[in-house]
Amino acid sequence: MERPVVPVFLCIFFLFYSGKAAGSSTGESNPHRRSQTKGLCAQLIQPSGYPCFEHTVQTKDGYLLALQRVSSRTGDVKVQPGPPVLLQHGLFMAGDAWFLNSMEQSLGFILADQGFDVWVGNVRGTRWSHGHISLSEKDKEFWDWSWQELALYDLAEMINYVNSITNSKIFFVGHSQGTIMALAAFTQSDIVEMVEAAAFLCPISYLGHISAQFVLRMVGMHLDQMILAMGIHQLNFRSDMGVHLLDSLCDGHVDCNNLLTSITETNDSVKDQKAEQSRKDRSSKVLSLPSSDPLLAEGKNCCFNDSLVDFYLEYEPHPSSSKNLNHLFQMIRKGTFAYYDYGMLGNLKRYGQSRPPAFDLAHIPNSLPLWIGYGGNDALADMTDLEQTLKELQSKPELLYLENYGHIDFILSVKAKEDIYNNMTGFFRSWGKSSTY
Ligand SMILES: *[C@@H]1O[C@H](CO)[C@@H](O)[C@H](O)[C@H]1NC(C)=O
């Protein structure tokens, strides 16, 4: 299990983990950043030899989302494509997350090689899905959404699109916030009827029992409301604003001098030194947290390839909205899995009741096969929350527990294929109608 705020920490982790790339995050002209003119296919997937096509989906509220379709390198056009599978990334990530390791290690490539018809989702606000029919990303309305819209508009539209192009029910794989979106969307019968089976990596729905100090501090200081009150609508850790944000986060609550210096430092050799120092120190000093703090265990992803961090930073983190963070923090404060809370009057106006309606997990049909993978080394995880989810679901998901796995291992572990993906594709095969994959 993991928490959507884990990626918040991961961004911070990434930022000081690699002084070099993080330092450039303060400027807009980062030479390490990939150009934004090319799509995900052209930048990351086709260079590895995989056929990849860009599709655009328009949501009900006007966002233009990029969806990539990837197939096997050895794809024989005469052979029927395998069953479609939609990959849905987590918070502060995008579709690139499924392709950052080698072809033998990355889920996107692995599924394509196994004959699946791979579709890659990218939610609004990520760098691949920055379009809107009338709004620009400079408009605050462009950022007026939370995971609720990602579930009911973005995911719904992407599933509908893949379903209509392939004329087939689809398999779904979600990670982190991608599972929150799916659990909310699948309570809607018109969406879930297009899904054959679903796999959740680090599933989230309830967040009420979160225990990590760092997160509770952010929640306790009402960071989400502070950001909104400051008029910040886009959460972009690569912007100057993102650096100020970290500044306010650190100020007086967590001593992150080293962290901030390594981000804002401009001299490369100093940065490299500091990054090296941070690497050495990060488990004891950098955040001045007691070494027993569970958050620090989160940094210990078991199977992470350290030498690729600079490369990962060319892609992550992606922007999200402040309202989204606010919605996630509402869940932590209240322990509910519900629509966005607009306050009593706002709720009456929007929902006709004083409290936001809950997403009822019991509405996910028993007939939908579910698979869940969760890790024991995810400091922000809490069994009580997952148990509540499992209790409310009608169906009994297949569970895969990986004791030494942290949040990001589910995407980036060099051993993920043996540890997780083989089991997951085995699950899909047991439900698929086709035997050609
Ligand atoms: C960066 O810092 C190092 C060590 O302090 C120094 O030797 C070097 O001249 C500096 N480089 C620039 C471009 O300022």
Ligand SMILES: *[C@@H]1O[C@H](CO)[C@@H](O)[C@H](O)[C@H]1NC(C)=O
């Ligand atoms: C880690 O990344 C480096 C650099 O790309 C690569 O040479 C190495 O093979 C990777 N290690 C593993 C275990 O995949």
Ligand SMILES: *[C@@H]1O[C@H](CO)[C@@H](O)[C@H](O)[C@H]1NC(C)=O
């Ligand atoms: C996946 O792992 C679970 C738990 O270890 C096991 O019960 C199940 O048989 C595995 N499924 C496949 C298809 O390997």
